[in-house]
Amino acid sequence: MTKELETLLTELYVLIDDHVVEPRSGRGRRPVLSDAELLTLAVAQMLLGFDCERRWIRHAHHSVELRALFPYIPGQSDYNKRVRAARGLLCKAIQTLARISPSWFDDLWITDATPVPCGMSRETVKRSDLAGHAGYGYCASHSRFYWGLKLYLVCAGDGMPIMWCLANPKLGEREVVTALLERDHHLIRSGQILLADKGFSGAQFADTTAAMGLKLLRPDRKDETYKNGNLALPAVPPHAASSAATRPQWHRTEIARTNWHTKFPAGRDWSHDSLQVVDSTLATSHTGPTAGR
CATH class of the missing domain: 1.10.10 (Arc Repressor Mutant, subunit A)
Known part of the structure; x- marks a missing residue:
């Protein structure tokens, strides 16, 4: 040492x-x-x-x-x-x-979700203590199905986690993040910017975040008119998209790095205690019409 x-x-x-x-x-x-x-x-x-x-x-x-x-x-x-x-x-x-960290006072937050596979066989699914919490989901980045949970993160610009939870992959991303933000609404400051990906598009989610005092910033879908572009830094209009395509999208790299270190801290697996926090966090998603930090 x-x-x-x-x-x-x-x-x-x-x-x-x-x-x-x-x-x-x-x-x-x-x-x-x-x-x-x-x-x-x-x-x-x-x-x-x-x-x-x-x-x-x-x-x-x-x-x-x-x-x-x-x-x-x-x-x-x-x-x-x-x-x-x-x-x-x-x-x-x-x-x-x-x-007491300087990044706690950042005006920019980043949110994303990543799969947490917990089993690779049907027998594991039957015997696992995660039954009732975990479920089947699809990982688009690896083009495969998995059985496990999904990790949701809201972190500062330097990757420091502000909020997090585990949820069943069958739950919608917007519903889970909404429940997470509502649970920790006291951490939100007026004018806070929430950077998300295209999966968080939708008028209802945008209205919900705006009511909480958040400014949602996400890339435009292909079927949308130009608003934010592809969020490559710095933001550029459509006629300069060719030059911006070569710039590194630092926010995607940062959230991916934070996801990895949160999923695998010193090689440890998720404990059952963490799942108990998920239940209380996402109670609104289970009981509402439509998973601690």
Whole structure:
């Protein structure tokens, strides 16, 4: 472990202890490993690329640097229980870090969806704990069907996630993003620009986002009159489209990179806890007429 990582974990611990974890009060024994230390230890696991908790705890017990930072490190079973119980604190810590990031105040948001395949055989579909959450969908970029979920992201211009959720692929993209924006409407600032692709076209979705204070910006369809063009930077009129075709569409690259790192953080798969957040997020899509962050 490098000195830079030690400094990062120390600063993260101070931030979590000061702004995330509430001071304990009342009677009872204090845990040997505090909540702030637990969250910092979980972040260190991800940064060091350990996707197996058993390997991580074994490594932490034999690491001189980690033992110096964390005098007490629990066993794998206790560590797993504590981390699952601290899901709310983890979300709060992520939000605290996001709010102090410069990109949190960007006026430009980007949204997109990407498949998350969870099974490749019929037997897996029958036995999987994802039954009732996952479903069959079609991935146009790979020209194939898949069984799993779909990841929806709303992120800042530099790729920092602002909102996200998992949903059944059979649900419409506009309905899911609408439910996501309605759930986290308190994060929307008036005049915010939402950059999307052609799949989010439609008068109803445009009216919904406008009512929330968002300005929807998306490429024009072939059957539409010119309005935004193909959104290659900088935006150009139709007569200059030939020169703009060679320019990199940076927003597509950025959202694709963010999708990949969100789907595969340190090689971990989606947990069942994440699916419980999806249910509460997309309750309107299931119960309405027509899937936590």
